[in-house]
Amino acid sequence: xxxxxxxxxxxxxxxxxxxxxxxxxxxxxxxxxxxxxxxxxxxxxxxxxxxxxxxxxxxxxxxxxxxxxxxxxxxxxxxxxxxxxxxxxxxxxxxxxxxxxxxxxxxxxxxxxxxxxxxxxxxxxxxxxxxxxxxxxxxxxxxxxxxxxxxxxxxxxxxxxxxxxxxxxxxxxxxxxxxxxxxxxxxxxxxxxxxxxxxxxxxxxxxxxxxxxxxxxxxxx
Amino acid sequence: xxxxxxxxxxxxxxxxxxxxxxxxxxxxxxxxxxxxxxxxxxxxxxxxxxxxxxxxxxxxxxxxxxxxxxxxxxxxxxxxxxxxxxxxxxxxxxxxxxxxxxxxxxxxxxxxxxxxxxxxxxxxxxxxxxxxxxxxxxxxxxxxxxxxxxxxxxxxxxxxxxxxxxxxxxxxxxxxxxxxxxxxxxxxxxxxxxxxxxxxxxxxxxxxxxxxxxxxxxxxxxxxxxxxxxxxxxxxxxxxxxxxx
Numbered sequence: 001x002x003x004x005x006x007x008x009x010x011x012x013x014x015x016x017x018x019x020x021x022x023x024x025x026x027x028x029x030x031x032x033x034x035x036x037x038x039x040x041x042x043x044x045x046x047x048x049x050x051x052x053x054x055x056x057x058x059x060x061x062x063x064x065x066x067x068x069x070x071x072x073x074x075x076x077x078x079x080x081x082x083x084x085x086x087x088x089x090x091x092x093x094x095x096x097x098x099x100x101x102x103x104x105x106x107x108x109x110x111x112x113x114x115x116x117x118x119x120x121x122x123x124x125x126x127x128x129x130x131x132x133x134x135x136x137x138x139x140x141x142x143x144x145x146x147x148x149x150x151x152x153x154x155x156x157x158x159x160x161x162x163x164x165x166x167x168x169x170x171x172x173x174x175x176x177x178x179x180x181x182x183x184x185x186x187x188x189x190x191x192x193x194x195x196x197x198x199x200x201x202x203x204x205x206x207x208x209x210x211x212x213x214x215x216x217x218x219x220x221x
Numbered sequence: 222x223x224x225x226x227x228x229x230x231x232x233x234x235x236x237x238x239x240x241x242x243x244x245x246x247x248x249x250x251x252x253x254x255x256x257x258x259x260x261x262x263x264x265x266x267x268x269x270x271x272x273x274x275x276x277x278x279x280x281x282x283x284x285x286x287x288x289x290x291x292x293x294x295x296x297x298x299x300x301x302x303x304x305x306x307x308x309x310x311x312x313x314x315x316x317x318x319x320x321x322x323x324x325x326x327x328x329x330x331x332x333x334x335x336x337x338x339x340x341x342x343x344x345x346x347x348x349x350x351x352x353x354x355x356x357x358x359x360x361x362x363x364x365x366x367x368x369x370x371x372x373x374x375x376x377x378x379x380x381x382x383x384x385x386x387x388x389x390x391x392x393x394x395x396x397x398x399x400x401x402x403x404x405x406x407x408x409x410x411x412x413x414x415x416x417x418x419x420x421x422x423x424x425x426x427x428x429x430x431x432x433x434x435x436x437x438x439x440x441x442x443x444x445x446x447x448x449x450x451x452x453x454x455x456x457x458x459x460x461x462x463x464x465x466x
Contacts, residue, residue, distance in 0.1 A: 007256050008366065014252070016359035018245045023355045025238050026307065030344040032234055037224045039337030041345055048324035049346035053317050061353025069358060069365045071387050075249050077362050081354035082242055084308040087391065089281045095388060096277060096447045097270045105384045106373050112257040116267060117274040119250035124278040125285060126243050126306050132286030133302045136293070143287045150415075150462035151455040152284045157416035158454025159281075160395040161423025162447050165431075167392055171385045178390055182397025187404050195312060197398040204397070205390030212386040213379075221382055 007108070008074060011115075015078030022082050060198060067202045071095075073105065075115030083122040087201060088156060092163055093121040099166055156194075173221055178208040224337035226297025235303035242307050269444055277448040280455060285311075292318070295332045300344060308351050321346035396420075411465040418461050423454030 005013065034040060068086055069077045072094055080090040094105075097117035103109040132139060142148075168175040182204055186192045192200060215221045222230070250271075257267050288311035292301035296318060304314050319329040321343040335343070373380040399420045402413035430446035433439055442449075 011252070012359075012363045012366075014248070015362070018248070019355050019359050022238075022242060022245065022307070023352060025241055026348050026352070026355075029234055029238055029303065030341050030348060033231065033337065033344065034341045036230055037222055037337035037341075039224070039341050041342045042325050042338050045321065045325035045339075045342045046345055049317075049321035049342065050349060052320040052324065053346055054350040057313065057317075057350045058353050061351065062357060065354050065357045065361065066365065067387070067391075069362050070369055070384070071391065074362060074366050075253055077358050079246060079249050081358045082245060082307060084305075085281070085285065085310055087395070088310075089278065091391065092447075093274050093277055097274055100273060100444060101266060101270055104381060105388075106369055106380055108260060109257075109262060112253045112260070112262060112267075113270055115249055115253035116257065116270055119246045119253065120271045120274040121278040122246040123243065123250065124275045125282040126239060126246070128279065128282035129286055129289060129302060129306050130239070132283075132289060133298055136290065136298060139286070140290050143283070143290060147459065150458040152287055153462075154416055154419040154455060154458035155281060155284055155451075156395060157399045157420040158423045158451050158458065160392060160399065161420035161454055162427040162450030164392055164396050164420070165424045165427040166447075167385075167388055171389050174382070174386050175389045175393065178393035179396055182393045183400055186397035186399075186401045190404070192397070193401045194398065197394060197401075200397065201391050201394045204394035205387050208386045208390030208393065209383065212382050216379055216382055 008111070011074045011078070011111075015074065019078055019082060063202045064198070067205050071105065072118065073111045073114040075111065076118040079115070079118050079122055083125065085125070087198065088159070089125070090118050090121060092159055093117045095163065095167070173215065174208065174212050177211045178204050181207060224340070226335055226340060227299065228297075231297065231299035232302075235299040238303055239306045273444050273448070276445060277451070280448070280451055288314075291315075295322075295329060296335070296340075296343070300340075300347075304347055308355065309347070313351060314347060317347040317350055318343055415458065415462050415465055418465075419454050419458045422457040422461075423450045426450040426453045 064086070065081065068080065068091065071091060072080050072086070076090070076094055080086045083090070094114040094117050097113050098105055098110055101109070101113045103113055105114065168179065182200065185200070212221065222228075254267060258264060285305050289298070289301040289305055291311065292304075292314055301314065305311070315329070322329050322332060322339070325339055325342060327339070369380070372383060399416045403417060405413040427446055427450040430442050430449065434443045434446075
């Protein structure tokens with residue numbers, strides 16, 4: 001007898017099939033290159049390269065998954081973890097869409113809205129990269145022009161300035177403690193920079209949840 | 222077949238992977254759109270969300286194209302195209318490629334011609350090292366979502382605060398990051414002010430957009446306020462950088 005699947009069940013089923021398929025296809029790429037060009041990997045280089053790269057990114061990957069899935073929604077998570085650029089693009093797009101639609105992230109409408117926003121963002125990104133690859137010769141001098149470099153170097157401040165106003169103003173009581181903590185940490189600790197901001201996201205999220213819980217229990221929210 | 226980092230066959234292979242990932246995005250878009258209509262969401266609202274997301278994505282996507290160009294110097298075009306369309310980012314791919322090349326005695330940025338063996342090794346390091354999210358979401362995504370639904374059923378108010386607190390926590394980390402070079406200002410190094418001023422411009426534009434919406438009820442402004450603040454913030458970085466550098 002065919003079991004009736006809820007929408008969320010079907011999202012998880014389809015997402016699992018898609019993500020595992022993409023994973024296999026991604027691994028087939030180096031395999032195909034090796035077969036076509038009759039090349040075997042440099043095993044020692046591979047091992048050393050993995051030792052110096054994988055442990056950190058595996059740890060970050062686990063923490064990011066736990067942190068971002070509740071924010072991205074189910075469909076948005078399956079897509080975002082395949083297409084990447086989560087904190088600098090997919091999550092802001094989803095947040096903006098939820099705000100624009102006036103729906104909550106943990107509602108079914110929120111699930112629909114964040115999935116649509118993230119899917120559209122992924123499609124547009126992919127198409128623009130394809131266009132960039134097709135036009136790489138004429139585009140390279142334009143996009144690499146020194147005059148434009150500062151604009152592209154400051155995408156994150158330009159993005160989070162606008163986003164910060166929207167969300168901090170709506171949740172200022174929740175925002176005071178984490179914003180102050182992060183300001184102090186990033187100003188005082190030289191090791192915190194563009195390379196380590198990803199690690200600080202879960203730290204900040206956990207801290208914010210803890211402070212919010214205490215404030216909620218004391219009827220301050 | 223003779224190997225080259227820009228071999229047409231590599232474009233074909235990368236194109237196949239990118240097409241599959243594009244297919245996944247289209248599939249989920251259609252699925253969510255149908256569900257939205259089925260639960261009575263206004264079609265024009267869904268359309269507005271899609272258009273805003275598309276407009277908002279343009280500038281960051283162009284930045285990703287620049288990353289492709291940057292990485293193409295060492296790795297050719299097909300591999301950065303693939304890596305930055307699927308999972309990757311400039312910082313991650315640079316670190317992974319640097320580590321893999323260094324393990325084989327090469328220096329990133331100074332490689333004139335990779336062999337097929339070196340290329341396959343680099344691709345494997347890049348691919349295996351950043352795969353966790355792709356398989357972990359299917360493994361724990363459902364449990365995390367169920368946990369949130371249980372939370373919602375148990376205590377709706379706390380569930381809403383929980384959700385907002387996660388978003389605020391993420392935004393707070395990036396607001397802190399904007400100030401990461403700020404301590405140099407105390408020593409007279411004004412470059413640390415550049416991201417802070419850019420953020421302030423973007424925030425001001427957003428405030429202005431909010432005021433215009435409140436005063437004139439121009440709904441379209443609120444739809445495009447974030448992309449507009451992003452672009453104006455980025456453009457402001459050009460004179461601000463020239464001024465403070």
